[in-house]
Amino acid sequence: MQNKINITFGTESLLRFSQELQARNYSSLFLLVDTHTQEFCLKSFLTQTGLHHIEVLVMAAGEEHKNLQTCESLWHQLSERGADRNSALINLGGGVVTDLGGFVACTFKRGIDFFNVPTTLLAMVDASVGGKTGIDLGPLKNQIGIIEEPKQVLIDSQWLSTLPQEELHSGFAEMLKHGLISDENYWNQLRALPQLDAATLSKFIEPSVTIKKEVVLEDPRERSLRKVLNFGHTLGHAIESYYLTHPQKKRLLHGEAIAIGMVMESFLGVKCCGFSKHHAEEIKETFARYYPYVEIDTQDQKEILELLRHDKKNKSGRINFVLLEAISKPKIDVEVPQELFAKAFEFYGS
Ligand SMILES: NC(=O)c1ccc[n+]([C@@H]2O[C@H](COP(=O)([O-])OP(=O)(O)OC[C@H]3O[C@@H](n4cnc5c(N)ncnc54)[C@H](O)[C@@H]3O)[C@@H](O)[C@H]2O)c1
Ligand SMILES: [Zn+2]
Structure with a gap:
């Protein structure tokens, strides 16, 4: 099931990303950020990839939002903004965004493609790699989730410059x-x-x-x-x-x-x-x-x-x-x- 893990390193792959997405012919593209990556990474990501026709979804930052309420709100937004089975979701953020975004993608209409662009060191070396997606259940960590590889993980250390x-x-x-x-x-x-x-x-x-x-x-x-x-x-x-x-x-x-x-x-x-x-x-x-x-x-x-x-x-x-x-x-x-x-x-x- 998981014999392929597609990980690229460096800014070049980000610059090539929109061509690769074009080749996949998605009906629409969505980008998930949290309030911090919205502030520190979004503009630069859009400029470097040239992905201007993309629907941006924003979640509150922090582990306490890695829960079902956030997923529900995102599923609604995907639905209202016309996402279909052939749409794709790009997760631009730390482990909370890649874990939760991956889970939202895997469950929306029984699964749409997703991509991880990790912006924290932890997400780069761990959370965005290996296909574990999921959310917390009350105080209990990562109780609900699915194992599914993202189509691609694009790792670029440039994002670390704004990380506390x-x-x-x-x-x-x-x-x-x-x-x-x-x-x-x-x-x-x-x-x-x-x-x-x-x-x-x-x-x-x-x-x-x-x-x-x-x-x-x-x-x-x-x-x-x-x-x-x-x-x-x-x-x-x-x-x-x-x-x-x-x-x-x-x-x-x-x-x-x-x-x-x-x-x-x-x-x-x-x-x-x-x-x-x-x-x-x-x-x-x-x-x-x-x-x-x-x-x-x-x-x-x-x-x-x-x-x-x-x-x-x-x-x-x-x-x-x-x-x-x-x-x-x-x-x-x-x-x-x-x-x-x-x-x-x-x-x-x-
Ligand atoms: N799926 C897995 O295999 C796996 C592995 C390890 C950890 N995790 C999960 O990952 C989560 C922790 O990940 P994390 O430490 O990345 O947390 P996080 O996503 O909450 O990010 C930490 C903080 O940094 C902010 N941030 C992100 N990128 C930034 C940037 N470039 N500049 C400035 N601020 C930025 C975020 O908004 C947040 O406030 C936990 O939920 C953990 O369970 C999952
Ligand atoms: Zn860990």
């Missing part, structure tokens, strides 16, 4: 993950970077995409190998959900949440898979350099563990983790004794 620094850091967490699950040299190279600016990070987009793409091609439907990409995400998603639904607490970006998840899950690796304590400390130190420390008290922990029980990766009530046996040696489907969770929080806090 903490969003760059957020995407960087997924890149560190790519090193941890598959390439120790890459991990060491990334954690030695003196600074995280757009120019420096741009050089590592393609290697990270290659790691993700290879995993996805081997196991598109996440029967086994693809699960390795969830390293840090079992706890990370629960932490992300918790902070998302507690606006009075600190706001956590996806990468910031999975950074905590990776530190805690490294510790679980020590306890359950023989992962070296030294490497777990190295991982903790590395993440502490890039991500603000988050105070997680015992009440927070209790509620986070409650959310953990709803993770999609659970099977018959068992919470399964991807843990590390060594750097670049992940082990999937590891069941973790519940009494270790408190110790993992303690490790993160120590």
Whole structure:
């Protein structure tokens, strides 16, 4: 089903994009942006692609809008503005826009073509690649969705110039993950970077995409190998959900949440898979350099563990983790004794 992943890099493909779309002969074209990419990317995208006859759809920015209400509003707008089965949707934005836009496209009239033009580092190295589309269900992340490859992903680091620094850091967490699950040299190279600016990070987009793409091609439907990409995400998603639904607490970006998840899950690796304590400390130190420390008290922990029980990766009530046996040696489907969770929080806090 998913033997083809079409990803291009650089501005040239953007310049050629309208010709490629012409060849596909769509009846009409729609472009989804959020309020930030509308402000920072839309004009430049239209100028560079020359796509002037395109219907622009705008959604509110932010994870809290990655939900069914936003989809419903977009389905209505598509319908009212004459979209048919032969229309196509281009998603210009971060992971929220590519996840939600992909889902809207896959479900509208049982599926229209879509294209991803990721504008955050996180969407470039992760969200826009691999065909996972979807939305959140209440506080629970990505519960509703479809796996379907976009027709093309156009990655161009030019968009990073307006991205806030903490969003760059957020995407960087997924890149560190790519090193941890598959390439120790890459991990060491990334954690030695003196600074995280757009120019420096741009050089590592393609290697990270290659790691993700290879995993996805081997196991598109996440029967086994693809699960390795969830390293840090079992706890990370629960932490992300918790902070998302507690606006009075600190706001956590996806990468910031999975950074905590990776530190805690490294510790679980020590306890359950023989992962070296030294490497777990190295991982903790590395993440502490890039991500603000988050105070997680015992009440927070209790509620986070409650959310953990709803993770999609659970099977018959068992919470399964991807843990590390060594750097670049992940082990999937590891069941973790519940009494270790408190110790993992303690490790993160120590
Ligand atoms: N499908 C997948 O495989 C996959 C993988 C990882 C993450 N995700 C999902 O991706 C989402 C996180 O993605 P994200 O971090 O890109 O979030 P996001 O889409 O919310 O973007 C982060 C912020 O940056 C703004 N923004 C985007 N591009 C900009 C630009 N060029 N200049 C200035 N501001 C810009 C956005 O409006 C938003 O405020 C989560 O919902 C997560 O679940 C999906
Ligand atoms: Zn992620």
